[in-house]
Amino acid sequence: MNGFLSPEEWTAIGLSLKVSSVATLVSLPVGIAMAMLLARGRFFGRTLLDGLVHLPLVMPPVVTGYLLLLAFGRKGPLGAFFEHTFGLVFAFRWTGAALACGVMGFPLMVRAIRLSIESIDRRLEQAASTLGAGRALVFLTVTLPLALPGILAGVVLSFARALGEFGATITFVSNIPGQTQTMPSAIYALIQTPDGDAAALRLTAISIAISLAALVLSEFLARRMARGGVA
Amino acid sequence: MNGFLSPEEWTAIGLSLKVSSVATLVSLPVGIAMAMLLARGRFFGRTLLDGLVHLPLVMPPVVTGYLLLLAFGRKGPLGAFFEHTFGLVFAFRWTGAALACGVMGFPLMVRAIRLSIESIDRRLEQAASTLGAGRALVFLTVTLPLALPGILAGVVLSFARALGEFGATITFVSNIPGQTQTMPSAIYALIQTPDGDAAALRLTAISIAISLAALVLSEFLARRMARGGVA
Amino acid sequence: ADVTVFAAASLKNALDGAAAVYKAKTGKELAISYASSSNLAKQIEAGAPADIFFSADLDWMDYLAKKDLIDPASRVTRLGNTLVLVAPKDSTATLTIAKDFPLAEALGADGKLAMGSIDSVPAGKYGKAALTALGVWDSVAPNVAQADNVRSALAFVAKGEAPFGIVYGTDAKAEPNVKVVGIFPETSHPSIVYPVARVAASTSPDAKAFLEWLNSAEARPSFEAQGFTWLEGRG
Amino acid sequence: MTLSIAIRKQLGQFSLDIALETGPGVTALFGRSGSGKTSLVNLVAGLSRPDQGRIVLDGRTLVDTERSIFVPAGKRRIGYVFQEGRLFPHLSVRSNLLYGRWLTPQARRWGSLDEVVDLLGIGGLMARMPRDLSGGEKQRVAIGRALLSSPDCLLMDEPLAALDRERKAEILPFIERLRDAKRLPIVYVSHSVEEVARLSDTVALIEAGRVAAIGPVGEVFARLDAIGEWEAGAVLDATVLAQDPEAGVTRLDHPAGSLVVPSIDAPIGKRLRIRIRARDVTLAVGEPGRLSVRNRLRAEIVSIGEGRSHDVGIRLDVGGEPMLARVTRDAVRDLELVPGLAVTALVKAVALDGT
Amino acid sequence: MTLSIAIRKQLGQFSLDIALETGPGVTALFGRSGSGKTSLVNLVAGLSRPDQGRIVLDGRTLVDTERSIFVPAGKRRIGYVFQEGRLFPHLSVRSNLLYGRWLTPQARRWGSLDEVVDLLGIGGLMARMPRDLSGGEKQRVAIGRALLSSPDCLLMDEPLAALDRERKAEILPFIERLRDAKRLPIVYVSHSVEEVARLSDTVALIEAGRVAAIGPVGEVFARLDAIGEWEAGAVLDATVLAQDPEAGVTRLDHPAGSLVVPSIDAPIGKRLRIRIRARDVTLAVGEPGRLSVRNRLRAEIVSIGEGRSHDVGIRLDVGGEPMLARVTRDAVRDLELVPGLAVTALVKAVALDGT
Numbered sequence A, B: 001m002n003g004f005l006s007p008e009e010w011t012a013i014g015l016s017l018k019v020s021s022v023a024t025l026v027s028l029p030v031g032i033a034m035a036m037l038l039a040r041g042r043f044f045g046r047t048l049l050d051g052l053v054h055l056p057l058v059m060p061p062v063v064t065g066y067l068l069l070l071a072f073g074r075k076g077p078l079g080a081f082f083e084h085t086f087g088l089v090f091a092f093r094w095t096g097a098a099l100a101c102g103v104m105g106f107p108l109m110v111r112a113i114r115l116s117i118e119s120i121d122r123r124l125e126q127a128a129s130t131l132g133a134g135r136a137l138v139f140l141t142v143t144l145p146l147a148l149p150g151i152l153a154g155v156v157l158s159f160a161r162a163l164g165e166f167g168a169t170i171t172f173v174s175n176i177p178g179q180t181q182t183m184p185s186a187i188y189a190l191i192q193t194p195d196g197d198a199a200a201l202r203l204t205a206i207s208i209a210i211s212l213a214a215l216v217l218s219e220f221l222a223r224r225m226a227r228g229g230v231a
Numbered sequence C: 001a002d003v004t005v006f007a008a009a010s011l012k013n014a015l016d017g018a019a020a021v022y023k024a025k026t027g028k029e030l031a032i033s034y035a036s037s038s039n040l041a042k043q044i045e046a047g048a049p050a051d052i053f054f055s056a057d058l059d060w061m062d063y064l065a066k067k068d069l070i071d072p073a074s075r076v077t078r079l080g081n082t083l084v085l086v087a088p089k090d091s092t093a094t095l096t097i098a099k100d101f102p103l104a105e106a107l108g109a110d111g112k113l114a115m116g117s118i119d120s121v122p123a124g125k126y127g128k129a130a131l132t133a134l135g136v137w138d139s140v141a142p143n144v145a146q147a148d149n150v151r152s153a154l155a156f157v158a159k160g161e162a163p164f165g166i167v168y169g170t171d172a173k174a175e176p177n178v179k180v181v182g183i184f185p186e187t188s189h190p191s192i193v194y195p196v197a198r199v200a201a202s203t204s205p206d207a208k209a210f211l212e213w214l215n216s217a218e219a220r221p222s223f224e225a226q227g228f229t230w231l232e233g234r235g
Numbered sequence D, E: 001m002t003l004s005i006a007i008r009k010q011l012g013q014f015s016l017d018i019a020l021e022t023g024p025g026v027t028a029l030f031g032r033s034g035s036g037k038t039s040l041v042n043l044v045a046g047l048s049r050p051d052q053g054r055i056v057l058d059g060r061t062l063v064d065t066e067r068s069i070f071v072p073a074g075k076r077r078i079g080y081v082f083q084e085g086r087l088f089p090h091l092s093v094r095s096n097l098l099y100g101r102w103l104t105p106q107a108r109r110w111g112s113l114d115e116v117v118d119l120l121g122i123g124g125l126m127a128r129m130p131r132d133l134s135g136g137e138k139q140r141v142a143i144g145r146a147l148l149s150s151p152d153c154l155l156m157d158e159p160l161a162a163l164d165r166e167r168k169a170e171i172l173p174f175i176e177r178l179r180d181a182k183r184l185p186i187v188y189v190s191h192s193v194e195e196v197a198r199l200s201d202t203v204a205l206i207e208a209g210r211v212a213a214i215g216p217v218g219e220v221f222a223r224l225d226a227i228g229e230w231e232a233g234a235v236l237d238a239t240v241l242a243q244d245p246e247a248g249v250t251r252l253d254h255p256a257g258s259l260v261v262p263s264i265d266a267p268i269g270k271r272l273r274i275r276i277r278a279r280d281v282t283l284a285v286g287e288p289g290r291l292s293v294r295n296r297l298r299a300e301i302v303s304i305g306e307g308r309s310h311d312v313g314i315r316l317d318v319g320g321e322p323m324l325a326r327v328t329r330d331a332v333r334d335l336e337l338v339p340g341l342a343v344t345a346l347v348k349a350v351a352l353d354g355t
C-alpha cells in the first residue's frame, strides 16, 4: 500500500476526509438554520441574504479564498476575533481548509434543505402544535425529520464539494503538506508537474471512491428513513 | 461606461452571460431527465450513475477541465464525434466554456430537481392517469409543474455556478479574450496582475449583481407559481 | 484577433503593455490567454489555436518541444527574473541572504514562509532550489506555505499573514505592501527564464512578425518597466 | 356492462382475495373500515397490480397476470373519485375540472362543464386553488373532475361522506341519472345503507379482504346479520299506478297493497325499487284504527328472530316478496305474534324514498 | 366550561363573522359544506388568527385582537381531530398516538393508550406507517392521537364521517362518556343530525359564515327550516322510570305518557334527552288498534304546516313540550286533522335511541 501512494498522499487523503467531514458537520446546523430562515422568514432583506448565501457559488473560488484571507486571516477582523475569543486560528491550519470548504459548500447545503422544508405540508406542523408542541418541538419532531431528504442531499453535496474544493482552500490556507494539503491541492500540484498526470489521476480516483462511498451511505440512510425508522 | 470597464471586460461579461445561460438551458432537459431517472428508476447501477453525476463536484475543477480537454478536445474521441456528426466544436470555443459550466453545474441541478420530484405525492400522478393521461402527459402536466420549485432552484444553482466557474473552463478552453474568456477567467487573470485587484473586485461585483438579479427573478417566478399561475 | 498568444499568467502586465505598443504600431490585434504554463502547454498539446507560447519556465516549453509542437527555430529565451525574499511593508526584520542564514529562526515556530508550489509553480521550484543551495531548506520546509501561484504567495505576505515570502522581483516591485528583504544570488538557483516560441501548428501569417517584434528592442521597455531582465541569448 | 374480478393481493399483513362478477348498473362495495374496499377499487382502476388474477370489464381484459396483461390506468377510461380528493394543487378548480376533458377526444365526451358545475354547486369556486376549498368543496370538485373525463365506468370511493344531507340529496339523483340514462357502470363504495340501497343493483359485502356476500341489493340487505340490525330492511319491486301531482305523491302498486311515495318522475306502469327499513315497519293485528300512516301491506309472518336484544326481527312475506320488520319483544308478547299470523305492515310514506 | 367567540375573519371572498356563547358540554357546529365550520374551529385551535375579535375559553382569553393577545396553538391544550387526518407520515401509528402524550406532563394525563386503542380497534395497526392505513383507520388513529394528548377541550371536525355505522356506534358512547364523566367540553362539527342530537348540548347552525341559529339542541332542531325537513324533529326530556333488563329496555316517563327505549345505563329518576324525528311519528285519531308500536304520547295539534310538498309538518304539544310529526297531506284530509285536536303520537321505540 505504501508503494501505491506516497506517505504524503496518504496524509492528504486523511486530511481531506477530516476537513470535508468537519466542514460538513459544522456547517450543517448553520445550514439548517439558514434554510429555515430563508424558507419561512418574511423579513426585509430576505432576498439579499439569499444572495449572500449564494455568493461562494458565484464568485470564482480564488476570490472567495482571498476574501476569507482578508476576513479570517490572523490580521483579519474575524480571524482576530476567533483567535482571541475561542483560541481558534484558521490561517494556514486545517481548520481554515474546513472553513473554506464549508463556505464553498454552504449554498448547496442551504438550497437542498430549503427545498425540502418548503415542500413540507405545514398542516402537519399545525397538527403537532395542537398536540401541545411549542415552536422548538414542532421543529425538532416534525419539520426536521420531514426535511431529512433535503438534509441528506445537502450533506452529500456539501461533502462532495468539500472533497473537490481547491481554489478557495489553497488561496486561503495555502498548501502545507500534512497541515493544509488536501487531496485536490495535491492533485492540482501534480497536474502542474510535467509528468504528474498518472499520480493525479490516481488521487482523483481515490476522491471518487470516497464520494461514492458517501453517496451509497446517504442512499442507504434515505431508504431507511423512507421505510420509517426515524422517530 | 467604457471608462468604467475595458471593452475586453464588457466582452467577458457578455460571454459569461451567454455561456451561463446556454449551459443552464441546455443542461436543463438533460438534468430533468436524469433527475427523473434517479428519483424513479429502479435499475441496476443506479447508485453508480448517481455517483457519476456527482463527479464534477468531487473532482477538482482543473481535473474535470482536463478530462473534458481529453474527451472533447479536437483530438478527443467525443470532440471528433461531435465535430463530424453535428459540426459542433467545443475546443477553445465559447461552446466549450458552456459545456464545462454545464457539466460543473449538473450535479447541483440534478439534485435539486430530484429532491422536488421525490417530494411529489405520487397519488396525484395516479389521479392524472385515471383521468386518461398517459405517462408522458402525467409527467408534463403533473410531475413537471409540481417539481417546479426544484427546477427553479436547480436553474439558479447551475446558473450561479456557471457564473463563478473557472477552474474547469480555463483548463478546457483556455482564457482567450473575446472567445473563451468568461468573467471568472478575466478575474483570474486580473488577480495575477500586481495592480489588478481593484478591477478584479469590480468584475466580481458585477457577477454578484447578475446572480442577484437571477435570484430575484427566480424568487419572483417561484412566488407567482405558488400563487398558482401555472397550467 | 490576428495573433493568439498563450502566456503564463505572471506575464500579464508586461505583455499587455507590449501588446498595446504593438497594436499602436501595426494595427494588429493580439488575443492573449493567460493561465498557468502547465495548463497552456496541455491545451496546445490538445490542439489549441495558439500561435505563440510564452512560458514561465523551461520545463513546459521542453514538454512541448519534445512532442514537436513548437517551431524549434523560433524558440527564444526571452526574459529573466530575480528571486527575492519579501516581508510585509511594516516588518522590522533584517536578514542577509547567505549560506545558512537564520531564516527558520526569523520565522519562529508559527510563522510561515509563503512560496509558490514547490513542485509545480516555477517560483516555488526556484525558491526550493535556492534555499537548498543555501542550506536552510530542511529547517524551513515544515513552515512553507505553498500557494498555487506567485500572486497568492505574495498576498499572504502583503496581508501580513506570513512574515516572509519568496517571489519574483517583478511581483515584489508591483506590490506596495511588501518590501524586499534580499535578493537570492543567481547562483543559488537555476536561472529564471521565460522562453517564447511559435507553435508549430500556427497558421497565422502574422505570428512570425509578432515574434520578431517581441524579440526587438521596441518590445524591451514594456518588460523592463515591470522588472524583468531582457535576455539576449537564443535557445 | 359487467365487471368480473378474481384477484389476490398481499398488502403487508392484509390479504385481499376477491372473486366477484357483477351485472350491469351500480355495484356497491359495502364493508367495515379496513375491509379492503379501497384496495379493490385501486386494482380496478389500475393503480396497483394484483399478485395474481384477472379483471375483465365488459369483455375487455384489464389485468391478467397469467397472460401478463396490464392495461395502464391512463388507458382504462375508468373515472375514479378518490376517498381523499387528490385535487391537483397546482391547478385552479376550473383546470382541475377540465383536466380529464382536455384528454378526451371531442367525440367521446359527454356531459357539460356547466351542468356538472351547477349540479355540484361549485360555480363560485372556479378560479380558486384547491387549498382554499373546504373539505366538502374539495370532494365536490373531485366528483366533477371524474365525471368530466367522460369515463366508460366510474369508481366512487365514499364520494358523499363529506357532504351534508341537502347536498347529497342533490347529487344522488344525478348519479341515478348517470346510471339510468347513460347506462354508466358504477362501482360505489359507501358506508351508507341508504345510498347503497338507492343506487345499487348489486351489493358486494366485503369482510377482511373477502367477499362475504354478493347479490341483488334486496337479497343482501334482507340478511340481518350482514349489515347490522339497525340498517336491515328489504327492497320491494313495485309498479307505478298513478301520479297525483296535486298531492305531490306517486301511488305504487304492489301485490300486497298500494304504496304512496313522494312524487317520482316515472311513467305509469314503470317498475321501481323501493326500500323499506325494518325499523320503519309497524305491525298491526286486526284493524289498525285511524292512523296517519298511508301505506298498508297485507303480510304474513314467516319467522320471528331470536336474540337477547330488546327487539327482534320479524320476517314477513308481502305478496311473495320477503320483507323485514323490527318490533320490541314486548310487542311480540302483547300482540301474540307467531309465524303464520296475518298482519298488516304499516309503512310511513315518507320513509320510502330511500334517501 | 364555556366558550365565548366573537370574531371576524376574511378568507378570500368568504367572510366569517361569528358571535356565539356556549354553555358547558358539547357544542355542535352544524351547517352546509363551505359554511365556515372548519374555519371557525381553526380559529379556536389557534391555527389561524382572526382579523378582529376575541375568543375566551372558560375565562381564559385565547385571542383578543384589541389587547393583542394570541395564545399559540401549542399552549392552548385544545385537542383537534382534523377533517383530513393529518397523521405524521414519518411516525408509526404508535408514535402518532403517543406524540401528544409525550408532551403532556404525567400529572395532567388522562385516559390510557390501551383503552383508546381498544376502543378504536387499532390494536393491530400500531407498528404501521400511516400511508399503509385505510381511510377509516387513519381517521381512527387521528381521534386517538387527539384524545391521548389529554386536552382540556376537544375540537372534532367530522370525526366519524369516514366510519361505518358499527364503528360509529362504538365510538359515540365513548365521546358521550368523555362529555359526561370527564366533563370535557367538545366542539363537534358534523353533518349528521343523529350524532349532533345525541351528543350536543348546544347547537350552532352556521350559514355562510354567520350563526343562523344557536341554542339548546331541542330548540334548534325543532325549527323545520333550519336543517331540512327530513331531519327535523324534537328533543324531549324524560325521566328514567324503570329498568327491564329482561326485555332489554328502559322505560321512561314523560308527562304525555311513557316511552320504551333500548336499555340505557342510567339510574332511576335520572333525566334523559331523547330525540324523536318528525318522520318517525305516526298520529292516531281515537283509539289505535293492536299495533306493535310501544310508545304512545297524548298530544294536541298546535299547528299544521303549509307547503306544496306531499307531506306537511305538524306541531304538537306533548305534555307542554313541542314535538313535530310529518304526515302526508292525504292523511291530514282523511283524518280531518285540525289545530286543537287531541291525537295519539305513536313513536316506534327503536327510533328513540338517537343513533
Ligand SMILES: Nc1ncnc2c1ncn2[C@@H]1O[C@H](COP(=O)(O)OP(=O)(O)OP(=O)(O)O)[C@@H](O)[C@H]1O
Binding pocket: D011, D012, D013, D014, D031, D032, D033, D034, D035, D036, D037, D038, D039, D040, D083, E131, E132, E133, E134, E135, E136, E137, E162
Ligand atoms: N401498503 C399496505 N401495507 C399494509 N397494509 C395495508 C397496505 N395498504 C392497505 N393496507 C391494509 O389493508 C386493509 C384494507 O385497506 P383499504 O384501504 O382497502 O380499506 P377500506 O375498506 O377502503 O377501508 P376504509 O373504509 O377505512 O377506507 C386495511 O386494514 C389496511 O390497513
Ligand SMILES: Nc1ncnc2c1ncn2[C@@H]1O[C@H](COP(=O)(O)OP(=O)(O)OP(=O)(O)O)[C@@H](O)[C@H]1O
Binding pocket: D131, D132, D133, D134, D135, D136, D137, D162, E011, E012, E013, E014, E031, E032, E033, E034, E035, E036, E037, E038, E039, E040, E083
Ligand atoms: N384561504 C381561503 N381563501 C378563500 N376562500 C377560503 C379560504 N379558506 C376557506 N375558504 C372558503 O371559506 C368557506 C368556508 O370554508 P370552511 O372550510 O370553513 O367550510 P366548512 O364549513 O368546514 O365546509 P365543509 O363541511 O365542506 O368542510 C368555503 O367556501 C371556502 O371555500
Ligand code: MOO
Binding pocket: A061, A062, A164, A165, A166, A167, A168, B061, B062, B165, B166, B167, B168
Ligand atoms: O471551482 Mo474551483 O475553480 O474549486 O478551484
Ligand SMILES: [Mg+2]
Binding pocket: D037, D038, D039, D083, D157, E134, E135, E136
Ligand atoms: Mg377506503
Ligand SMILES: [Mg+2]
Binding pocket: D134, D135, D136, E037, E038, E039, E083, E157
Ligand atoms: Mg370543513
